[in-house]
Amino acid sequence: MSQNNILEVENLNVKFYTYAGVVEALDYVNLTMRKGEILGLVGETGCGKSVTSLSIMRLVPPPGKIEGGDITLIEGSKRQPVLKLDDASLRKMRGKDISMIFQEPRAYLNPVYSVENQIAEVLIEHRKEEFLKMAIESHRKRTLENLAKTKGAKAAGDAERAGKVPSTFEISTYKRLLRNPHSRIARFLSRFSRQRIFADEVRKEVVRILKSVEIPDPERVAKMYPHELSGGMAQRVVIAMGLACNPALLIADEPTTNLDVTVQAQILNLIRQLKKNLGSSILYITHDLGVVAQLCDRVAVMYAGNIIETTDVFEIFKNPLHPYAKALLESIPRPGQAFKSIRGLVPSLINPPEGCRFNDRCSYAMEICLKVKPLFIEASKDHYVSCHLYGEKSK
Numbered sequence: 001m002s003q004n005n006i007l008e009v010e011n012l013n014v015k016f017y018t019y020a021g022v023v024e025a026l027d028y029v030n031l032t033m034r035k036g037e038i039l040g041l042v043g044e045t046g047c048g049k050s051v052t053s054l055s056i057m058r059l060v061p062p063p064g065k066i067e068g069g070d071i072t073l074i075e076g077s078k079r080q081p082v083l084k085l086d087d088a089s090l091r092k093m094r095g096k097d098i099s100m101i102f103q104e105p106r107a108y109l110n111p112v113y114s115v116e117n118q119i120a121e122v123l124i125e126h127r128k129e130e131f132l133k134m135a136i137e138s139h140r141k142r143t144l145e146n147l148a149k150t151k152g153a154k155a156a157g158d159a160e161r162a163g164k165v166p167s168t169f170e171i172s173t174y175k176r177l178l179r180n181p182h183s184r185i186a187r188f189l190s191r192f193s194r195q196r197i198f199a200d201e202v203r204k205e206v207v208r209i210l211k212s213v214e215i216p217d218p219e220r221v222a223k224m225y226p227h228e229l230s231g232g233m234a235q236r237v238v239i240a241m242g243l244a245c246n247p248a249l250l251i252a253d254e255p256t257t258n259l260d261v262t263v264q265a266q267i268l269n270l271i272r273q274l275k276k277n278l279g280s281s282i283l284y285i286t287h288d289l290g291v292v293a294q295l296c297d298r299v300a301v302m303y304a305g306n307i308i309e310t311t312d313v314f315e316i317f318k319n320p321l322h323p324y325a326k327a328l329l330e331s332i333p334r335p336g337q338a339f340k341s342i343r344g345l346v347p348s349l350i351n352p353p354e355g356c357r358f359n360d361r362c363s364y365a366m367e368i369c370l371k372v373k374p375l376f377i378e379a380s381k382d383h384y385v386s387c388h389l390y391g392e393k394s395k
């Protein structure tokens with residue numbers, strides 16, 4: 001446990017109860033993220049990367065169940081036990097403290113709402129008070145300016161000193177709008193110019209956020225619907241939604257998988273820029289080691305529901321320890337060299353192998369590997385591995 005951590009995942013155990021059997025998706029996963037870092041979570045398909053991120057958001061879908069473990073989000077002196085939060089605190093946490101960019105942006109965007117409305121919904125949910133203050137201030141300024149124009153500076157000064165602008169009725173109207181922006185009364189009131197000020201403030205913020213993710217012509221894009229966006233634009237919009245509330249932790253689950261390489265490079269640049277400008281911590285999920293090398297500070301390698309190695313990005317490429325991590329790195333295609341792949345397949349997580357889950361594919365497997373799960377140990381400074389080849393033989 002360190003002062004510098006933003007997220008601590010301990011012994012996370014997740015299962016899916018399917019008709020075919022129980023899928024042991026996460027097998028006591030341990031993961032730590034530090035403030036301001038980009039941590040790459042890598043591994044082959046089906047190894048549990050998405051289930052790990054969904055567990056952090058507490059969004060594991062049925063028939064999945066988080067069976068045990070702890071997830072703690074740390075901000076300053078505040079420690080939030082994610083798995084123990086009630087529904088209201090959980091809603092507050094999602095989007096505001098942690099937000100997630102999903103694997104497939106189009107599936108995440110609602111096809112019947114414009115970009116503006118979708119981002120506004122996130123803003124209104126999490127930054128209501130801020131917009132209420134901005135709207136009241138904006139209203140006050142405009143009313144005083146109008147008063148000065150029509151009745152003179154003295155009348156405006158008197159109204160300001162008497163604290164009559166905005167009136168108690170107007171403030172209560174704003175509050176009503178905030179409580180339920182989609183209610184019939186809110187829609188009725190929003191036809192009047194004064195109440196529209198609130199919507200104007202939200203709209204301005206939406207445009208600012210779209211600009212921050214380098215969307216060209218953000219005012220126009222704000223009015224568009226998801227089907228009118230290109231793949232790269234849709235992904236930027238989803239990133240914009242993720243960033244709408246400046247979350248302390250952003251989880252990006254393979255955000256560039258379906259994009260061509262030039263757009264992928266732009267999105268990676270953008271994420272790097274966001275980390276630099278906002279100091280956000282980012283959990284970046286990918287199976288692409290090239291992306292890890294370009295983007296990440298540290299890496300956690302997953303295999304069949306276990307984190308098997310974590311270290312910094314230079315160390316993993318220079319000195320990988322776990323046989324799976326070594327094989328994964330050797331399978332990166334290199335010009336002029338024969339293509340290498342890891343023999344065998346990722347095991348089914350219904351009845352996975354006993355002991356080390358990599359034992360049926362590992363050329364170093366020993367007898368102990370067939371029976372005993374290796375502990376996750378610090379093999380050298382800040383380099384953790386779960387393999388019987390390192391440290392003392394484990395339980």
Ligand SMILES: Nc1ncnc2c1ncn2[C@@H]1O[C@H](COP(=O)(O)OP(=O)(O)OP(=O)(O)O)[C@@H](O)[C@H]1O
Nearest residue numbers: 016018023025044045046047048049050051052349
């Ligand atoms: N809804 C579900 N029902 C049953 N099993 C599931 C479900 N979602 C995930 N799993 C299982 O949990 C395990 C981990 O899946 P997960 O989606 O986390 O893999 P991943 O590492 O994200 O893979 P990919 O790189 O393909 O996205 C897999 O064995 C998968 O079959």
Ligand code: SF4
Nearest residue numbers: 356359362369387388
């Ligand atoms: S624990 Fe054994 S089987 Fe597993 S990776 Fe290490 S040597 Fe191979």
Ligand SMILES: [Mg+2]
Nearest residue numbers: 049050051103
């Ligand atoms: Mg996935």
